[in-house]
Amino acid sequence: MFGGGWKVLPGLRTGDWRSKLIALSQIAIGCAALLSLLAMLTRDPLLLLGFGPAQVLILLGVVLFVVVAIFAQRTMVLEEVDPGEMIFQEGDPGRHVYVIKSGTVEVLMRHPDGSQEVIRRLGPGEPFGEMALLRNAPRSATIRAVTEVQVFKMSPSNFLALYTNLPGLRENFNTIMESRLRELEVRKL
């Protein structure tokens, strides 16, 4: 997971501006926290005096986080997922809708005995996560990345605005949802 420098804070290398700001905020506040930890443990006078400039880092980090917190939930964000990583699990609460930009994910369904079965694979342009929002229910399946995946993640309000105002998109999503529901029911029988 922490193979290289960029791997530690992947948001800095890729991802949208919100991920980059969060990564910068983490660097700024992390450095200040490390400095104050060392200063208090060693009581070194130079480290203690370094707490002054570290305050600027803390304030900068907090401001960056506040900017992200204000805007993150209002718009669509691009997220990156590593192979094998879960995007969400069956039964989880969640209302965000995803559209794959690149890569492949697999849809897994849990059997009563606890085992999981891959029921389909999804690729670029295909959406998932809409069933939980439109049916107001927990996630009906687990989504796991097969390759390195980039997904657009839409907030519920953004998706509902599109769903309500664009009949073509609504029809398309309804068709997808009906077919997936049917598949799920068949498999559960």
Added chain:
Amino acid sequence: MFLWQVAFAAEVIPAEGEALKWGTALDWAITLTLVLSALILACILVSLIVYRGRQTEGTALWLHLLSLGIFPLLLLAVGNFAVLEYAKEVRFCGSCHRTMKVYIDDLHNPKSQSLAALHLQHRVAPGGECYTCHANYGVHGTFEAKLTGLRDVYTYMTKTYHLPLKMRAPFENLLCLKCHDGAKRYIALEVHLKLATVIKDGKLPCASCHRRAHDLPKPAEATSPGGVG
């Protein structure tokens, strides 16, 4: 007392026979600063592992609210208090070994009769003797002392000091008077009242009648800066 309490305890030297006490505001501030710093680092680490690539997701933002919002703001308040309070300790002043060692040695010498040593022996300000005599009263005095200290550190780091070191300014009578003026033993001496104006104006230094503030082994070494960091 727990071991960690001893480790984090502020360096107040207990009187003979007195047990080291833990629980001052400074002790708590240092402990809280350590805890908050560790929590921030732990939360950042957890978010990097658990929410890797999904840092702007709803649940990740709740974790960020702690690690990048609430805890850092608390750290600012508590850390500032801890640093400013710890910087009042004799140990902090004595950390500039080259210039301060002789002063600290004299202060802690039980046989010394210097004013500094007597103040320590009478436990006027346990642990904060340097600051109590060298910094002006109140918050303004604290910041002034810290700024002087920062200037000294800058001068030391950039090696722009000149030898022999000299006091930045003569020791002000007001620094003695902030505690002694109006005290029962002070006003009991008629000469203090008669010369009150010249004493307060600084025209007659306290040291002209009273003993030396510090007994230093070599006169040449007594020329180090008088500011308190």
